[in-house]
Amino acid sequence: MTSLPADFTLLQVTPELETGGAEQTTLDVAHAVIAAGGRALVAARGGRMVARLEADGGRLAQMPVQSKNPLVMLGNAARLTDLIRKEGVDLVHARSRAPAFSALWAAQAAKVPFIATYHGVYNAKSGLKRWYNAVMTRGDLVIANSEFTRDHVIAEHGIAPEKVVAIPRGIDLRRFEPGMVAPARVEALRTAWNVDPSERRMKVLLAGRLTRWKGQALLIEAAARLQIEGLGDKILFLLAGDDQGRTEYRAELEAAIRAAGLQDTVRLVGHCDDMPAAYLLADLAVAPSLEPEAFGRTAVEPQVMGRPVIAAAHGATRETVVPGETGWL
Structure with a gap:
């Protein structure tokens, strides 16, 4: 098990913990951080998977991060900034586009690193939509969940290949045994x-x-x-x-x-x-x-x-x- 810095705290930001691959990966990463001695926070609207997060020792910070309303997103940024400072968060990890705006603004305000995982191949039929999607690339590092996704991110957004790393989603071999x-x-x-x-x-x-x-x-x-x-x-x-x-x-x-x-x-x-x-x-x-x-x-x-x-x-x-x-x- 990889060791973490003392008192390491990870904040993941995802729309909700209802069902799906990105949500399951959020739980898997939280579990791994806790197993390595760190603390795992998840900012989300809520959902049926919250019980599993809390059973593993993670904590939910409930807020409407699924919203695409600009005023709500600004409010979320303020709430996340307060959370980052109060909990001593070391790294902010966004897992979806709308929450990524609030998470990025909060991380910049609190001066902590920000990364994002590209969980899907987002379609962009206009420059505005491409700008919206690109929020996932504005942090310190972009994680792609496959080589297929990595190739798409580099081609779509024209960012340096060294800034995008492919980390395939893991499967919990203790659960899937x-x-x-x-x-x-x-x-x-x-x-x-x-x-x-x-x-x-x-x-x-x-x-x-x-x-x-x-x-x-x-x-x-x-x-x-x-x-x-x-x-x-x-x-x-x-x-x-x-x-x-x-x-x-x-x-x-x-x-x-x-x-x-x-x-x-x-x-x-x-x-x-x-x-x-x-x-x-x-x-x-x-x-x-x-x-x-x-x-x-x-x-x-x-x-x-x-x-x-x-x-x-x-x-x-x-x-x-x-x-x-x-x-x-």
């Missing part, structure tokens, strides 16, 4: 998802929030084709993920399932807090993202749990899936 998952946890999910213990179909898991680019509609289309070809009784598709208020998209998916007569083949099982057990329940994982993943945690986690993955052949999944060995692209 097949031998540490009690059978009761798998059975609890089986019951919650209404998967009969005698189910003989191949169970295919797509984990990801319900948003169009994650490919849920594409998977339903594939399931419909399999049914037409007479293979519909061979596979059970489990789509795990929260709609996060995207009720129209969820309704669209439900309608597509009904229209294709796939009610017994495709199931929307909702948010899952126990992903290690979910992967053990499944036989195969899929990550059919329609747009390139900046990292693609759901293509990596199943491999750690001993399950192969089929992933879209673009973005950072080409760095994490070994075709024919750990999965297929």
Whole structure:
């Protein structure tokens, strides 16, 4: 374990701790800092993952950092400046664009280093949007979560390559360890998802929030084709993920399932807090993202749990899936 300076305090700033790869990485880094003897603070709106942060010994500084309202952002900068000075923060780490403005201003006011992690490949169709995205590059260092993302940041913003370092997202091997998952946890999910213990179909898991680019509609289309070809009784598709208020998209998916007569083949099982057990329940994982993943945690986690993955052949999944060995692209 890497040692930290005495009394080291890290402040991470992220919109919320609800669900997602950036949020999980926030918790992973907080856990590592605490394990190394430091203190971990997270400024965020809140969310269902706060309990896990606090269980690890981290602290939430609740504030509306998810807001894009300029007045609220200025208020957040003042609140963060006070927090940095009061808690003796040594490093400020932003994980999203809107919070990055407030975090950068606060770090500059308090004269502490500021870094940011590029968790996604942000689209910029105008100079204004490119300026907005570039806030992530205005600190002392930019962290990219894959070589794919690093190449994008350098090309998009024209910054010096030595200022951008690629650090792939980590997976907590204590949490994602097949031998540490009690059978009761798998059975609890089986019951919650209404998967009969005698189910003989191949169970295919797509984990990801319900948003169009994650490919849920594409998977339903594939399931419909399999049914037409007479293979519909061979596979059970489990789509795990929260709609996060995207009720129209969820309704669209439900309608597509009904229209294709796939009610017994495709199931929307909702948010899952126990992903290690979910992967053990499944036989195969899929990550059919329609747009390139900046990292693609759901293509990596199943491999750690001993399950192969089929992933879209673009973005950072080409760095994490070994075709024919750990999965297929």
